[in-house]
Amino acid sequence: MRLTQGCFSYLPDLTEADIRTQVQYCIDKGWAVNIEFSDDPHPRNTFWEMWGLPMFDIKDAAAVMLELNACCKVHGDSYIRVSGFDSSHGWESVRISFLVDRPKNEPGFRLIRTEGAGRMVRYSVQSMTAVAE
Amino acid sequence: MNVVDKKPEKRSRYSAGVMEYRQMGYWDPDYEPKDTDVLAVFRLTPQDGVDPIEAAAAVAGESSTATWTVVWTDRLTACDKYRAKCYRVDPVPNAPGSWFVFIAYDLDLFEPGSIANLAASIIGNVFGFKPIKALRLEDMRLPIGYVKSFQGPPTGIVVERERLDKFGRPLLGATVKPKLGLSGRNYGRVVYEALKGGLDFTKDDENINSQPFMHWRDRYLYCMEAVAKAEAASGEVKGTYLNVTAATMEDMYERAEFAKQLGSVIVMIDLVIGYTAIQSMAKWARKNDMILHLHRAGHSTYTRQKNHGVSFRVITKWMRLAGVDHIHAGTVVGKLEGDPNMTRGYYDICREDYNPKRLEHGLFFDQHWASLNKVMPVASGGIHAGQMHKLVDTLGEDCVLQFGGGTIGHPMGIAAGATANRVALEAIIFARNAGRDILREGEEILETAAKKSLPLKQALEIWKDVTFDYASTDTPDFLPTATAAE
Numbered sequence: 202m203r204l205t206q207g208c209f210s211y212l213p214d215l216t217e218a219d220i221r222t223q224v225q226y227c228i229d230k231g232w233a234v235n236i237e238f239s240d241d242p243h244p245r246n247t248f249w250e251m252w253g254l255p256m257f258d259i260k261d262a263a264a265v266m267l268e269l270n271a272c273c274k275v276h277g278d279s280y281i282r283v284s285g286f287d288s289s290h291g292w293e294s295v296r297i298s299f300l301v302d303r304p305k306n307e308p309g310f311r312l313i314r315t316e317g318a319g320r321m322v323r324y325s326v327q328s329m330t331a332v333a334e
Numbered sequence: 335m336n337v338v339d340k341k342p343e344k345r346s347r348y349s350a351g352v353m354e355y356r357q358m359g360y361w362d363p364d365y366e367p368k369d370t371d372v373l374a375v376f377r378l379t380p381q382d383g384v385d386p387i388e389a390a391a392a393v394a395g396e397s398s399t400a401t402w403t404v405v406w407t408d409r410l411t412a413c414d415k416y417r418a419k420c421y422r423v424d425p426v427p428n429a430p431g432s433w434f435v436f437i438a439y440d441l442d443l444f445e446p447g448s449i450a451n452l453a454a455s456i457i458g459n460v461f462g463f464k465p466i467k468a469l470r471l472e473d474m475r476l477p478i479g480y481v482k483s484f485q486g487p488p489t490g491i492v493v494e495r496e497r498l499d500k501f502g503r504p505l506l507g508a509t510v511k512p513k514l515g516l517s518g519r520n521y522g523r524v525v526y527e528a529l530k531g532g533l534d535f536t537k538d539d540e541n542i543n544s545q546p547f548m549h550w551r552d553r554y555l556y557c558m559e560a561v562a563k564a565e566a567a568s569g570e571v572k573g574t575y576l577n578v579t580a581a582t583m584e585d586m587y588e589r590a591e592f593a594k595q596l597g598s599v600i601v602m603i604d605l606v607i608g609y610t611a612i613q614s615m616a617k618w619a620r621k622n623d624m625i626l627h628l629h630r631a632g633h634s635t636y637t638r639q640k641n642h643g644v645s646f647r648v649i650t651k652w653m654r655l656a657g658v659d660h661i662h663a664g665t666v667v668g669k670l671e672g673d674p675n676m677t678r679g680y681y682d683i684c685r686e687d688y689n690p691k692r693l694e695h696g697l698f699f700d701q702h703w704a705s706l707n708k709v710m711p712v713a714s715g716g717i718h719a720g721q722m723h724k725l726v727d728t729l730g731e732d733c734v735l736q737f738g739g740g741t742i743g744h745p746m747g748i749a750a751g752a753t754a755n756r757v758a759l760e761a762i763i764f765a766r767n768a769g770r771d772i773l774r775e776g777e778e779i780l781e782t783a784a785k786k787s788l789p790l791k792q793a794l795e796i797w798k799d800v801t802f803d804y805a806s807t808d809t810p811d812f813l814p815t816a817t818a819a820e
Contacts, residue, residue: 204569208502209764211532211756213786222768244499244571284501291687291705294492297502297767312566320555324562324597 202309204242207282207299217266220283220301224262227285232296233257234265235284238276243310243328252276255286269301278304352403355391359414360400365421371438373475374456375698379432379468379641386423389465390435394418396460398443415440427811432641434472434698446483449609449656457644468642474651475699482704484655485613488620490707491685491732494659497599497625498571500534503763504731506755507535507575509714509738514541518548522556524748528741529564529572531752537736538577540604540631550580550589558596575602575627575660583614590618600625600659605649606632609656616657627712628658638807645808647676647696650683654709663711666728667721673806674728684709685732693812710734718797719758719790723776726762735759745792754793757783 209215215223227234234256237249252272256265265283272281284298308329315323347358355361367373374397380389392400398418399408422436445451461469495501510516510524525536536557544550557574564572578589578601586607593601601624603615612628619626636643646663653661663680664672679695685708689701713729714736725735737755744751761783766772772779784791 202567202569205532206499206570209760211753211760211787212764212783219764219768223764226767226769242569244565244569247496247499291708292492294496295501298499299502310566310569312562314562320551321595322555322559324558326562326566 202307204280204300204303204307204309206242206244208297209299214303215299215301220269221262221266223297223299224265224283227297228259228262228265230285230287230296231289232285232287234259235286236265236269236272236281237284238272238279238281240279240304240330241328242280242330243326246328249280249282252281273302277302280304348404348406348409350404350406354388355395355400356388358391358395358400358404359417360394360398360420361387361391362419362421365419365438367421367438368440370441370477370479371475372441372444372452372456372477372480373699374437374439375472375474376435376437377426377432377468377470377472377641378435378466381465381467384465386433386435387420390420390423390433390437392463392465393435393460393469394420394437396463397437397456397458398439416443418443429811432468441477441480444480446480447485447613449613449652452652453609461642470640470642471644471648473645473696473698474648475701476651476655478702478704481655481702481706484706485616485620485657486654487626487657487659487707487709488616489625489659491659491710492708494625494710497623498534498573500571502731503759504726504729505534505710505734506532506752506759507537507712507714507734507736508533508741508752509537509539509736510542511539511738511742513539514545515547518552518556521548521553522560524742525557525574526560526563527748528752529561529574530567531741531749532568532756533572533741533752534570535573535575535600535734535736537575537627537738538602540577540579540606540629542577543579551592554589554592554596554598558593558598562597571599573598573600573625575600577602577604577629578615579604579607583611586611586615587618590615590622590624594622594624598624600627602627602629603658604629604631609652612653612656612658619659620657625659626657627660628653628662630662640808645696647679647683650680650709651701654683654703654706657707658709659707660710660712660734662714665713665715665717665725667717667724673809675810676806676808677728681711681729681733684711685730694810696810708732712736714738716800718800719754719793720777720780720797720800722755722758722762722780723772726759726766727773727776731763740793740797743796744789745796746789750789751793753787754789757787757790758793 236252239249281302284295287296311327313325399416418439420437424434426432508528576593578586580586637646664677666674712734718740741751765779
């Protein structure tokens with residue numbers, strides 16, 4: 202399967218130059234840029250591991266790209282996402298989030314149906330990666 | 335507008351009989367509205383021969399304390415306070431015989447946190463008043479103290495995005511078509527294909543409730559099977575607006591509960607259920623972590639014509655207070671009524687914490703929202719992938735773009751239609767962020783993206799010439815000419 206979370210998963214995988222344009226966009230907006238990685242991309246798995254702290258007050262995308270390359274080296278076969286965080290009043294949350302790297306082989310998810318009374322079904326999406334561990 | 339009558343002496347004011355409204359204290363050109371007043375501006379067309387000031391005073395009177403004759407029981411109250419005061423009457427530009435009438439209402443006239451009470455006061459009686467040929471409530475200013483008495487949207491744009499894990503782009507939806515006649519099983523098929531193909535939401539139409547061809551429980555069961563399956567296939571949170579509109583509150587709660595048990599993240603209501611039912615559902619949604627989608631079914635019966643009714647910006651303000659997370663607010667480019675400037679006004683009411691007065695957008699007052707949650711505007715009706723650059727440029731990214739026909743009508747099927755829309759959207763957002771001028775270069779950006787996406791290529795080919803180019807009915811009064819929708 203192909204995980205389609207984030208802003209650009211329906212486009213061809215982003216090149217380094219592509220990523221740089223989006224990082225620069227975040228910086229120009231005054232947003233902090235955050236790099237996160239995970240082997241478990243379950244849609245409710247909100248808290249991926251952070252690669253260091255969010256980068257506040259960065260002037261140039263180059264600094265972020267340096268960190269991103271370092272993260273890719275260590276976690277090359279994980280999902281890696283970049284997000285822009287806006288601390289201004291009324292938002293104080295993520296403003297953009299996109300995947301920049303993904304495992305070569307994406308194991309995907311399994312849908313578990315638990316049947317109840319009548320025709321009631323409880324659905325649970327299980328991450329195949331998490332099961333294997 | 336130079337008629338300034340002296341207020342009569344107290345004694346003669348309360349003599350039995352019939353008196354002009356303006357002499358009863360409902361016309362006060364020297365009145366300075368207080369920060370705590372509720373303000374309203376009406377477009378007033380008096381009957382031929384009726385003095386506009388007297389008609390305006392009558393509107394103030396009939397929407398507050400007055401009746402047609404003098405009543406001595408006024409003397410038992412602090413009646414000066416409770417009288418609404420018309421403080422300004424301006425001619426409408428380029429429209430002889432109609433007037434903008436500004437009226438201030440004391441905050442004590444209103445029950446806290448009740449749209450029904452606000453509506454009953456401001457539009458309760460006065461629209462049928464004989465001396466008036468036509469009347470339209472154009473805009474309102476709601477004081478902060480009053481705004482704070484409402485719960486507001488149960489979720490809000492920010493938390494909705496956090497829950498859905500979707501940031502930085504408009505959300506994508508589609509209304510299941512045909513609107514009527516599909517069985518639950520077939521209906522669920524459309525939902526599955528659309529969500530799997532790349533949409534975030536699908537939607538029941540306003541008149542899908544529980545009909546002979548599809549009982550509501552059947553629809554919910556098949557739809558949630560489709561949602562769960564699409565989530566597992568994509569790894570994304572998906573939703574379908576299950577319409578819980580029904581004959582009674584008890585029925586609506588029952589349907590909403592069932593939607594919740596099946597794991598839905600969102601339910602939907604129609605505007606026709608009424609303000610009180612909407613506020614009840616807003617409370618239910620807040621209590622149950624549910625996003626609440628409002629379809630503005632029926633609004634055009636009173637919002638569309640310029641001379642009579644209630645403008646949609648007032649309805650939007652009321653709905654932000656009442657507490658809905660989504661509201662259909664126009665597309666500008668699509669098939670339904672929507673002047674670009676007026677639409678901009680509605681979007682600002684939904685999404686900003688402060689709306690400065692902007693007459694060209696139909697906003698007559700400064701309005702502070704006191705950090706009340708924001709409403710996600712929904713653009714729906716006659717839009718397709720080839721307009722994506724215009725939609726993003728005009729509507730911004732905090733909205734839902736709904737492509738019903740523009741998804742389901744794709745020649746290669748529903749999933750392909752969904753993919754076409756998603757690819758188009760992501761390509762435009764990427765290009766915008768990368769600094770390109772999407773309005774000028776939009777078509778080229780989409781063509782380039784289509785080279786790597788067959789579904790988008792096909793969508794652009796089939797719908798390339800589809801536009802709905804009609805002049806709008808509800809247009810601003812403070813621009814020289816009506817702006818045609820593109």
